[in-house]
Amino acid sequence: MxxxxxxxxxxxxxxxxxxxxxxxxxxxxxxPKGIIAQSAEAKKLGKTANGTIGTTVVEGKPIMLPSIKKYVPDLTSSELVGYAPxxxxxxxxxxxxxxxxxxxxxxxxxxxxxxxxxxxxxxxxxxxxxxxxxxxxxxxxxxxxxxxxxxxxxxxxxxxxxxxxxxxxxxxxxxxxxxxxxxxxxxxxxxxxxxxxxxxxxxxxxxxxxxxxxxxxxxxxxxxxxxxxxxxxxxxxxxxxxxxxxxxxxxxxxxxxxxxxxxxxxxxxxxxxxxxxxxxxxxxxxxxxxxxxxxxxxxxxxxxxxxxxxxxxxxxxxxxxxxxSDGKLEEEKAEFRKILERRYKLVRDFVSTHESKFIKPLPFNSGYFMSFDTMSIDAEKLRQKLLNDRGIGTISIDVKTLRVAFSSLDEEKINIVYQAIYDIADELGK
Ligand SMILES: Cc1ncc(COP(=O)(O)O)c(C=O)c1O
Structure with a gap:
């Protein structure tokens, strides 16, 4: 029905x-034309009183515990604990x-x-x-x-x-x-x-x-x-x-x-x-x-x-x-994006100067990740060996895809991680 x-x-x-x-x-x-819709109507027309919404309201505003307020002092109670539409x-x-x-x-x-x-x-x-x-x-x-x-x-x-x-x-x-x-x-x-x-x-x-x-x-x-x-x-x-x-x-x-x-x-x-x-x-x-x-x-x-x-x-x-609305936001984001770009460039440099008979990077040019086609090597075995032998965490997406989130690797770790991936792939492939 x-x-x-x-x-x-x-x-x-x-x-x-x-x-x-x-x-x-x-x-x-x-x-539904239920609580939400009726409450929205009352917000516009309920000039005398608005008894529609399930929050605790004092003088037109939701009340807020001081223990919460003190951590976010610049937000009003509506901005912090009120319901959003x-x-x-x-x-x-x-x-x-x-x-x-x-x-x-x-x-x-x-x-x-x-x-x-x-x-x-x-x-x-x-x-x-x-x-x-x-x-x-x-x-x-x-x-x-x-x-x-x-x-x-x-x-x-x-x-x-x-x-x-x-x-x-x-x-x-x-x-x-x-x-x-x-x-x-x-x-x-x-x-x-x-x-x-x-x-x-x-x-x-x-x-x-x-x-x-x-x-x-x-x-x-x-x-x-x-x-x-x-x-x-x-x-x-x-x-x-x-x-x-x-x-x-x-x-x-x-x-x-x-x-x-x-x-x-x-x-x-x-x-x-x-x-x-x-x-x-x-x-x-x-x-x-x-x-x-x-x-x-x-x-x-x-x-x-x-x-x-x-x-x-x-x-x-x-x-x-x-x-x-803060004028600095775009500038700050650009700085953060630069961190990721520098990591990308280091990964790019590494994979373009190293060859492996057993793994091949999939095309990558953006974002947080790159992946290897692990060809005849089981990506899960590669992941486990990287983790257990070298203490390096990666993700096996499926049997032939190993994902590396370079977004979460500090610059000085990148060569170490990638050298380990190529070394372990060599070991497993032989
Ligand atoms: C492709 C893609 N879409 C969506 C998401 C999820 O984003 P959110 O954390 O906002 O749910 C992710 C997060 O890893 C993602 O990789």
Whole structure:
């Protein structure tokens, strides 16, 4: 039985690409006209008194324990212990939209949704999975991929996780991606997750490759299939080579074709070096969608949030918003990015001056990581030996992929770590 409010949203989205792409859960979700909606109304109109919300209010403000206040003296009680709206602090959402446009100038005159605050990028991906994946709606992603994608798609949503080989002959395998997408499109729709800079390879497409990706999506959409592209931009901006595409694929996809729905997943987690804040954003773009249709789509997302965590944490949202208005933020971030770039260069120097018969670096040019194709060596054995013999921690992503997070290696450790990887690979390979 579909709730009448869900039916209203479904009707608003009828005939649109997001409407056609919805999953079983996506179709059922609705944002209740209950506590949250009534409380928002009372906030506007309840001038005499507002007895709607479950917080302890004194003279119009939530009260706050001094033992909490003393650690964050500059935040008001509303900024620290008050509830945030389901879709997030409206000022933060507006600020993030502006910042997306600043980082992606192509978006300047394009129409796309206001970003919705989610409790971290993982939650954002999980919500997209709620809305758009189910037993009959697979998710396409690269091989190798971040291991959380398969967990979310398969274990949570019982959706097939279809992978394309990310690299072939030492290059980004765009042909493989195209073939996989075309095959999926035969069912009438494709959902693909693209993550650049990528985890675990550390690869980002060049401008030429990004153009090719966009034209593949367009070609499939023009032939009639609905295409949803999830742009996981967790590591946005961490580019260490000049030929990398500087803008998010979202900037190209959000108005590409009526049959294309683009979703941008991003946030301060890595961009602002605030991993534990658990704040992320989901932004939608689809050519031709009206304001009312965007609103219905955002309501579906709000329903996913309301029915799981209710809303994201307030203190992190307040702190990010305050930091954004601090004139020094960009300068400070640039300094931090330089730390990562120096580490990248050291890793690059090492792997370009060392040869191994047994391991080969996958293409990398950005982000936090690089990975080795461990060829005939078992990556897990390599990981264990590195850990047990040399006390060096790495990650075996699968049997043939060893990931190294150079983001967490101090400069003076880089040669030691990489020499150990090559030495142990030699030992295991012989
Ligand atoms: C590709 C990718 N997406 C998303 C995330 C998750 O970000 P968050 O910590 O905000 O959930 C990560 C974190 O490791 C990641 O590597």
């Amino acid at each position: 579909i709730n009448p409010l869900a039916q209203e949203l479904n009707d608003a989205l009828k005939g649109t690409t997001p409407g056609e792409l919805l999953s079983d859960v996506g179709t059922r979700l609705y944002f 389901t879709a997030g602090n409206p000022d933060l959402r507006a600020m993030w939209k502006e910042s997306i446009i600043r980082k992606n100038p192509l978006l300047k005159d394009k129409k796309f949704s206001l970003p919705v605050v989610v409790p971290g990028l993982t939650a954002g991906i999980s919500y997209l999975a709620d809305l758009f994946l189910d037993e009959t709606k697979p998710l396409v992603a690269a091989d190798p991929s971040w291991d959380n994608y398969v967990l979310i798609a398969e274990a949570r949503r019982n959706a097939k996780f279809v992978q394309f080989k990310m690299f072939k002959d030492g290059k980004f395998n765009i042909e493989g991606l195209k073939e996989t997408m075309q095959k999926q499109a035969e069912s009438g729709s494709v959902r693909i997750l693209l993550n650049f800079p990528q985890n675990p390879s550390g690869y980002s497409p060049t401008s030429g490759e990004a153009k090719q990706l966009v034209s593949i999506v367009k070609e499939i959409a023009e032939k009639g299939a609905k295409v949803m592209v999830w742009c996981d931009d967790a590591y946005f901006g961490l580019n260490y080579e000049d030929n990398i595409e500087k803008q998010s694929l979202f900037a190209y996809l959000c108005d590409l074709h009526e049959n294309v729905l683009a979703a941008k997943i991003d946030g301060p987690t890595k961009e602002d070096f605030a991993w534990g804040f658990r704040t992320g954003f989901i932004t939608f773009g689809c050519k031709g969608l009206s304001d009312a249709q965007y609103e219905a789509l955002v309501k579906k997302l709000m329903a996913a949030i309301r029915s799981s965590v209710s809303c994201a944490a307030t203190p992190s949202q307040s702190l990010i918003l305050k930091a954004a």
